[in-house]
Amino acid sequence: xxxxxxxxxxxxxxxxxxxxxxxxxxxxxxxxxxxxxxxxxxxxxxxxxxxxxxxxxxxxxxxxxxxxxxxxxxxxxxxxxxxxxxxxxxxxxxxxxxxxxxxxxxxxxxxxxxxxxxxxxxxxxxxxxxxxxxxxxxxxxxxxxxxxxxxxxxxxxxxxxxxxxxxxxxxxxxxxxxxxxxxxxxxxxxxxxxxxxxxxxxxxxxxxxxxxxxxxxxxxxxxxxxxxxxxxxxxxxxxxxxxxxxxxxxxxxxxxxxxxxxxxxxxxxxxxxxxxxxxxxxxxxxxxxxxxxxxxxxxxxxxxxxxxxxxxxxxxxxxxxxxxxxxxxxxxxxxxxxxxxxxxxxxxxxxxxxxxxxxxxxxxxxxxxxxx
Amino acid sequence: xxxxxxxxxxxxxxxxxxxxxxxxxxxxxxxxxxxxxxxxxxxxxxxxxxxxxxxxxxxxxxxxxxxxxxxxxxxxxxxxxxxxxxxxxxxxxxxxxxxxxxxxxxxxxxxxxxxxxxxxxxxxxxxxxxxxxxxxxxxxxxxxxxxxxxxxxxxxxxxxxxxxxxxxxxxxxxxxxxxxxxxxxxxxxxxxxxxxxxxxxxxxxxxxxxxxxxxxxxxxxxxxxxxxxxxxxxxxxxxxxxxxxxxxxxxxxxxxxxxxxxxxxxxxxxxxxxxxxxxxxxxxxxxxxxxxxxxxxxxxxxxxxxxxxxxxxxxxxxxxxxxxxxxxxxxxxxxxxxxxxxxxxxxxxxxxxxxxxxxxxxxxxxxxxxxxxxxxxxxxxxxxxxxxxxxxxxxxxxxxxxxxxxxxxxxxxxxxxxxxxxxxxxxxxxxxxxxxxxxxxxxxxxx
Numbered sequence: 001x002x003x004x005x006x007x008x009x010x011x012x013x014x015x016x017x018x019x020x021x022x023x024x025x026x027x028x029x030x031x032x033x034x035x036x037x038x039x040x041x042x043x044x045x046x047x048x049x050x051x052x053x054x055x056x057x058x059x060x061x062x063x064x065x066x067x068x069x070x071x072x073x074x075x076x077x078x079x080x081x082x083x084x085x086x087x088x089x090x091x092x093x094x095x096x097x098x099x100x101x102x103x104x105x106x107x108x109x110x111x112x113x114x115x116x117x118x119x120x121x122x123x124x125x126x127x128x129x130x131x132x133x134x135x136x137x138x139x140x141x142x143x144x145x146x147x148x149x150x151x152x153x154x155x156x157x158x159x160x161x162x163x164x165x166x167x168x169x170x171x172x173x174x175x176x177x178x179x180x181x182x183x184x185x186x187x188x189x190x191x192x193x194x195x196x197x198x199x200x201x202x203x204x205x206x207x208x209x210x211x212x213x214x215x216x217x218x219x220x221x222x223x224x225x226x227x228x229x230x231x232x233x234x235x236x237x238x239x240x241x242x243x244x245x246x247x248x249x250x251x252x253x254x255x256x257x258x259x260x261x262x263x264x265x266x267x268x269x270x271x272x273x274x275x276x277x278x279x280x281x282x283x284x285x286x287x288x289x290x291x292x293x294x295x296x297x298x299x300x301x302x303x304x305x306x307x308x309x310x311x312x313x314x315x316x317x318x319x320x321x322x323x324x325x326x327x328x329x330x331x332x333x334x335x336x337x338x339x340x341x342x343x344x345x346x347x348x349x350x351x352x353x354x355x356x357x358x359x360x361x362x363x364x365x366x367x368x369x370x371x372x
Numbered sequence: 373x374x375x376x377x378x379x380x381x382x383x384x385x386x387x388x389x390x391x392x393x394x395x396x397x398x399x400x401x402x403x404x405x406x407x408x409x410x411x412x413x414x415x416x417x418x419x420x421x422x423x424x425x426x427x428x429x430x431x432x433x434x435x436x437x438x439x440x441x442x443x444x445x446x447x448x449x450x451x452x453x454x455x456x457x458x459x460x461x462x463x464x465x466x467x468x469x470x471x472x473x474x475x476x477x478x479x480x481x482x483x484x485x486x487x488x489x490x491x492x493x494x495x496x497x498x499x500x501x502x503x504x505x506x507x508x509x510x511x512x513x514x515x516x517x518x519x520x521x522x523x524x525x526x527x528x529x530x531x532x533x534x535x536x537x538x539x540x541x542x543x544x545x546x547x548x549x550x551x552x553x554x555x556x557x558x559x560x561x562x563x564x565x566x567x568x569x570x571x572x573x574x575x576x577x578x579x580x581x582x583x584x585x586x587x588x589x590x591x592x593x594x595x596x597x598x599x600x601x602x603x604x605x606x607x608x609x610x611x612x613x614x615x616x617x618x619x620x621x622x623x624x625x626x627x628x629x630x631x632x633x634x635x636x637x638x639x640x641x642x643x644x645x646x647x648x649x650x651x652x653x654x655x656x657x658x659x660x661x662x663x664x665x666x667x668x669x670x671x672x673x674x675x676x677x678x679x680x681x682x683x684x685x686x687x688x689x690x691x692x693x694x695x696x697x698x699x700x701x702x703x704x705x706x707x708x709x710x711x712x713x714x715x716x717x718x719x720x721x722x723x724x725x726x727x728x729x730x731x732x733x734x735x736x737x738x739x740x741x742x743x744x745x746x747x748x749x750x751x752x753x754x755x756x757x758x759x760x761x762x763x764x765x766x767x768x769x770x771x772x773x774x775x776x777x778x779x780x781x782x783x784x785x786x787x788x789x790x791x792x793x794x795x796x797x798x799x800x801x802x803x804x805x806x807x808x809x810x811x812x813x814x815x816x817x818x819x
Contacts, residue, residue: 106665107777118776122783126790136804137793141786143805263670267778274782 001052001213004135007142008199008283009048009217012192013224014149015280018273019097020337022228022247024185029238032176037229039178040186041221047348048193048217052209054355055196058362060204063197064294070361077295083197084291086344091284092321093337095119098277099325100333105249106270116325120318123278127285128310131202134286141275148272153227155255155265162234170230170238181338184345186225194348195283198290245330289313378451378471379407379464385455392458402432405466412461414478422463422474436467444475460534482506485611489756490590494631499589504534504608511538511604515595519543527556528564534608535564538594543601548617548798552603566610571757574616574798581764583623583757584797586615592627617798623758624648647752652766652788654746655692656773656781658739662688664777676738683733689774691735695743696770698725700763703747 016022025033058066063083067076099116107115126137156162196203232247235254244250252269262268293299298309328336379394386392394407404426408418421442429435439445448454448464448471458464461477481502488499500507508522519541526532537556539549555574564573571585585605588594589612594604597615605614615622624644629637662681666674684691702721706714726740746766753759765788772784795802 102779106779109664110776114776115779118780118783122787126787126794129790129794133793133801136801137790139805140789140793140803261669261673264667267665267668271778271782274779275786278783278786 001207001209002203004139004199004202005052005196005207006216006220007135007138008195009190009192010220010224011138011142011276011279011283012195013189013220015094015273015276016189017228017248018101018246018277019094020334021185021188021341022232023245023334024338024341025182025229026232026241026244026247028179028182029170029233029242030173030176031182032173032179033182033229034171034174035176036178036182037186037225038174040183040189041225043183043349044187044190045214045218045221047187047352048190048221049214050352050355051193051196051348054359055200055203056207056209057359058200059206060201062201062290064291066358066362069365070358080291080295082347084288084295086347087284087288087291088317089340090344091281091288092324093333093340094277094280094284095321096325096328096333098274100330101246101249101270101273104246105266113322113326116322117318119278119281120321123281123285124314124317126282127289129286131199131286131290134282135199135202137282138279141279145272145275148268152252152255152265152269152272155257156227156231156235156251159235159255161254162231163237164234166237167230167234170233181342184341185338187345188341189225189228190221191344191348192283195287198287199283285317376466376469378454379405379466381451382407382455382458382464397426399427402426402429402435403467404435406463407458407466408463408476409458409461412459412478413463413476417476418463421476422465432467439465439467439472439474442474446473446475448473479503479505481609484510485589487589490588490593490626490754492626492628492631494628496590496592498591500591500594500606500611500613502609502611504536504606507606507613508536508538510591511594511598514591515540515598517542520598525556527559528561530562531564533564536604536606538598538604538606540598540601543599544603545601545617545800548800549603551798552605552616564607567605567607567612567614568610570605570614582620582761582792582795582802584616584618584795584802586618586622586755587612587757588615589613590627596627596630597622617800618802619797619800620792620803623755624753626754644752644754647749648762651746651749651752651762652769653781653785654742654749655696655766656769656784657778658742659688659692659770659773660778660781663774668778677736680736680738684736685733686735689770691739692742692770695729695735695739696746696767699743699747 025037028036055061055063064076064080067080095116099112099119102115103110103112126134129137228248232244232251233241235241235251236244236247241247249266249269253264253266255265257263257265292313293309296309298313299307301307301309301312383392383394391409391411392407393410394405396405397403406422421444422439425438426435429438446457446462448457454464454471454473457473460475461479462473462475465472465474482505484501484506485499486497490499491497500510512520517540521539521541523537525535525537527535537552552574555576559573561569561573568587571583571587575584586597588597594613594615598604602615602617605616624641629641632640661669661674662677666678681688681691686694698721702717705721706717709717722744726744729735730737730740750759750763753762769781769784769788773781776783789803792803793801
C-alpha cells in the first residue's frame with residue numbers, strides 16, 4: 001500500500017484524540033465502553049478493509065465518477081450532497097473543538113471569532129489545491145510532527161504518574177454490554193479511510209493490499225485506541241476522569257519536561273495538535289470541496305475570468321463555520337458530536353451495500369464494453 | 373544572386389566602415405575576397421591560416437581544399453546569416469563566387485573564473501567563465517555522454533546574445549523541457565545580458581516569491597544536475613548558469629555534501645535544516661512568548677527575558693522589527709560597499725550598534741542575541757536566492773505572530789509549507805518527499 005494511504009487513515013485516528021471521541025468514550029467508562037472499544041475496533045477494521053478493497057478495485061476513480069457510471073441522477077446527487085455536508089461537518093467539529101481549546105489554554109485574550117477566522121482562513125485556500133498537493137502537504141507536516149508524537153507517547157507510557165492499576169481496574173468493565181454511542185465514536189476513529197472517495201484519484205495504480213497490510217492496520221488500530229482511552233484513565237483514575245472536558249489536554253498537562261526549555265508538555269501538545277487538527281480539517285474539507293464542486297459544477301461558474309463558484313463556496317464555508325463556532329457551547333458540541341458520529345457510522349456501513357451494487361453494475365458495464 | 377552582391381550588401385549594413393575590412397587578394401591565378409571586423413577576430417590566426425597559405429599554396433584548387441579542411445570552415449546559407457557570422461567574429465571568404473565563413477573569433481573573456489558565490493572547502497575552486505564556448509567546453513569535458521544535447525538560440529531583440537540550452541537527451545524530463553522551450557518562445561525582451569534574468573523571464577506568475585530556477589556558477593553542480601535530468605541555460609557573457617526545473621531541496625544542498633563522508637554530510641544537512649527553522653521561527657517565537665503566552669516556556673527563562681527587557685519602552689513586536697530592520701540594512705549595505713569599507717560597516721553596525729542599543733535600553737540583550745542568531749542562520753542556507761525569499765517569509769511570520777501569538781505562528785508556518793507544496797517549477801512539484809528506494813515503482817499518480 002502506498003504510504004499516503006496510511007497517512008489518511010492515521011491522521012484521522014491521531015487528530016480525533018482532541019475531538020469529542022475520548023470524552024464520549026470516557027463518559028461511558030462504567031457502561032460498557034471497554035467492550036464497545038473492542039466491537040469498535042472490529043467493525044472499524046471491517047469498514048477499513050471493505051473500503052480499501054473496493055476503491056482498490058477501481059484505481060484512479062473517485063466515488064462520484066463511479067456513481068455516475070452505475071446509478072441514476074435522482075439517486076447520486078442527494079447522496080453526494082449528503083456526503084459533502086457530512087464531511088463539512090466533520091471538519092467543523094474539529095475546527096470548533098480546536099477553537100475552544102485555543103481560547104481556553106493558549107490565547108485567552110483573543111476573541112473566539114478571530115481565532116475561528118484565523119483557523120478557517122489558513123485552511124480554506126488549501127482545500128482548493130490539487131489532490132496530490134494536499135497529500136504532499138500532509139506528508140511533510142506529518143513527518144515534521146511525527147518525532148514529537150512519538151516523544152509524547154513514550155513520555156506518557158514511561159511517566160511515573162501513570163498508574164497501571166487504574167487501567168487494569170478500568171479493563172474489568174469489559175463484561176458490560178457495549179453502548180451504541182461509545183461504539184460509534186470508536187468506529188469514527190477508523191473513518192479516515194472514507195476519504196478515499198476523493199483521494200482515490202491519486203492512487204492510479206492497483207495497490208498491494210493483503211494480509212501484511214491488514215496486520216499493520218490492526219496494530220495501528222489497537223495501539224491508537226488503547227492509548228486514546230486508557231492513558232487518561234491511568235493518569236486521572238477511573239472515577240474523576242469522566243469530569244474532564246478535554247481528557248487528553250489534562251493528561252498532557254500531567255507530564256513535565258524537567259530539563260527542557262518548555263517545561264509543561266501541554267504546550268508542545270497543543271501546538272502539535274494544532275498541526276494535526278489543521279491536517280484533519282484540510283483532508284475533510286478538501287473532500288467536501290471536491291464533492292460540492294462536483295455537484296454544483298463550480299468550475300463553470302465564471303464571471304470575467306474570476307471563478308465565482310469558488311468564492312461562493314469559500315464565503316459559505318467561512319460564514320457558516322464562524323456562525324456555528326460563536327453560537328455553540330461546549331456541552332452542545334458533545335451532544336451533537338455524539339449524534340453526528342452515529343449518523344456517520346450508520347451511513348458508511350450502509351454504503352457497503354451500495355458498493356456491492358456498484359461492483360456488480362461495473363462488471364456488467366465492463367462486459368458490455370468487451371462485447372461491443 | 374552572386375556572392376559579390378552579398379558582400380556589398382553586408383558592407384552597406386555597416387554604415388560607419390572604420391572597423392569593417394574588405395580586401396581583395398590576387399596572385400597569379402588565385403583570387404579571394406575577405407571581409408571581417410578587425411576588432412572581433414584573432415589577427416594572428418588570420419595571418420597564419422589564411423594569408424600565409426594563400427601565398428604559399430601554388431594553385432587555387434589546393435587553397436580551396438586547404439580551407440575546406442580547416443575545422444573553422446563553414447558554408448554560408450544566406451546573406452542574413454553571413455551578416456550574423458561577421459558580427460560573431462568570423463572571416464568571410466569569397467572564392468569563385470562562393471561565400472564561406474571561417475571562425476576566428478578573438479575572446480578575451482574566456483578565462484575560467486574562480487568561485488565567488490558558491491565557495492566550498494572541498495572540491496573545485498573553478499567556476500564558469502564569461503565566454504559561452506569556454507563554458508560549453510568545460511561542461512562537455514566533464515560530462516562524457518553522446519546524448520548531451522546543446523541547442524543554440526538568440527533572444528533579446530537588440531543585443532542578441534548567443535544562448536545555449538543544454539540537457540542530456542536520455543535523462544531529461546520531457547515535460548519540463550517542452551515547457552521551457554515553450555516559454556523561451558514567448559520571451560519578449562530588448563536586452564538580455566545575464567542568465568539570472570531567465571528567473572523572471574520564464575516565470576508565468578507575476579508575483580512570485582520563491583525562485584523557480586537555480587543559479588549556479590559551479591561546473592560540478594551543472595554536471596550533477598545534468599545527470600539528474602535537468603536543463604541548463606547559459607548566456608554568452610554571463611558567468612552564471614540557470615538550472616530548471618528545481619525543487620526546494622535543491623536549494624538546501626551544496627556540492628560539498630557529496631564530497632564529505634556520510635556522517636559528516638548528514639550532520640551538516642541537519643545543521644542547515646535546523647538553521648532554516650531557527651531563522652524562520654525564532655523571532656516569531658520570541659514575540660509569541662513575550663507578548664502572548666509567557667507561560668509556555670519555563671519560568672526561569674521567561675524571568676530572564678523579562679529582566680532583560682526591563683526599561684525597554686517598546687512591545688516585543690516593535691523591538692523585533694526595529695532590530696531586524698537594522699540588521700537587514702546592514703546586510704544590504706555590506707553587499708554594495710567596497711570590500712575595504714564593508715568590514716568597517718559590519719563592525720560599526722554589528723558591534724557598536726548592538727552594544728549601544730542595549731545600553732540605551734531600546735532593545736533587550738536577548739533581542740540582540742536573537743537577531744544575530746537569526747542573521748547567522750540565514751547565511752547557512754547554501755543558495756542565496758532562497759535566503760532572500762526566506763527573509764521575506766520571516767517578516768510575514770513576524771507580523772502574523774504579533775497578531776495571533778504562538779498559535780498564529782504555527783498556522784502561518786503550516787500555510788508557508790502549503791504554499792511551497794502548491795508551487796510548481798516547470799511541471800515539477802516544488803516541495804515533496806521523494807522516494808529514492810531502489811527499483812521503486814511509482815504506486816501513485818498525480819491528480
